[in-house]
Amino acid sequence: MATKDINTADTAHEIRTIDEVVDVIASTAPEIRTGLPGRRVAAEEENPSGETQMAADVFADDLLCERIGALEGVGEYASEERPESIDVGNGSLSVALDPLDGSSNLKPNNTMGTIFAVYDGPLPAHGRDLVAAGYVLYGPVMTMIVARDGTVNEYVVYDDSSYELVREDITLPEEGTVYGFGGRVPDWTDDFEAFAREVEQDASRKLRYGGSMIGDVNQILTYGGIFSYPTLQSAPEGKLRVQFEGYPIGYVIETAGGATSDGTKSLLDVDKDELHARTPLYIGNTDLVTELESALD
Structure with missing residues (x-):
């Protein structure tokens, strides 16, 4: 990193x-x-x-x-x-x-x-x-x-x-067992919805979504898996703020051995020059985030 x-x-x-x-x-x-x-x-x-x-x-x-x-x-x-x-x-x-x-x-x-x-x-x-x-x-x-x-x-x-x-020295578990996706389903893009449905089919994973981003992030840090607040049809830039949520959460997850993305690159490489700029957010185990990026290509 x-x-x-x-x-x-x-x-x-x-x-x-x-x-x-x-x-x-x-x-x-x-x-x-x-x-x-x-x-x-x-x-x-x-x-x-x-x-x-x-x-x-x-x-x-x-x-x-x-x-x-x-x-x-x-x-x-x-x-x-x-x-x-x-x-x-x-x-x-x-x-x-x-x-x-x-x-x-x-x-x-x-x-x-x-x-x-x-x-x-x-x-x-x-x-x-x-x-x-x-x-x-x-x-x-x-x-x-x-x-x-x-x-x-x-x-x-x-x-x-x-x-x-x-x-001390927390790392994401190798086998992620939870997932959570924000935003209204009718507002998801087709590519993201297809990815989400595939994740849901894995019986080894449990849905965990509480409507508080930081609580959902802590689930990923504890159990591994994937959390997303994705690009929405009504909000192409996503909902979460880069300076206050995207960067710090990206830093925590990547330091813990996980991966993060805005859909194409690490959250830490997002380049926005406005204090309240937004970003889509995808975090979790590296294999799941890689699959997510491939699904959004």
Whole structure:
């Protein structure tokens, strides 16, 4: 995976900044989770992608912006909830977040999470500028996945804001056993629908789709398989945002030995120069992603 290695290409100060970003996200996660019950209502605004914001989206974004923006080594902060990035200092690293992925799941009380990406460069950045990425999953147990320095680790995050390493050097299982596909079936392209039907015919795989992208991604990281939020007839560019979802999830999955694609190439090689640009997303075991790309030719 041709991404930057912070240990050889950058300074000790930048390594420390990445540690601090991870610490802030871990320590803020319990506060975000505790604040959800009173914020399961729509806010007055839409986000830059035209989606209705929940009060919880704004709450999580404000907390993370304040705390990450206070770190000396961070120069820019951006999130799905803000139209533009914010200059927060003179540091060389930029942090982009989806503060509360899956916030539409607040009403039915389903899984959601916080996605983060740390780039060595200004925003909008490129996937190959990533030096760390990961997410917090607000499931029955609050866990945090961190990909950096060629390794993916999992931590349990406790209510007192401490966190403990529970799995090291995570890789996708060789035999993927789950699948999930987003978007409405009538809106799928013919090629993708044919591929999806073929995957469904394999009795060794189980459907897992929860309507929260980060929860579905974590299923793939745990059990292997394939997840897609594909090109749609109504949305040729897909639904997910490159800076906030496509790049960081691509980084996590590829660091864990899996494969990612926008349909033709790695998600980390997608080249978009707008902060809120979108991309189709296909992730999972290498053999399945390769089959997917062949099916979409």
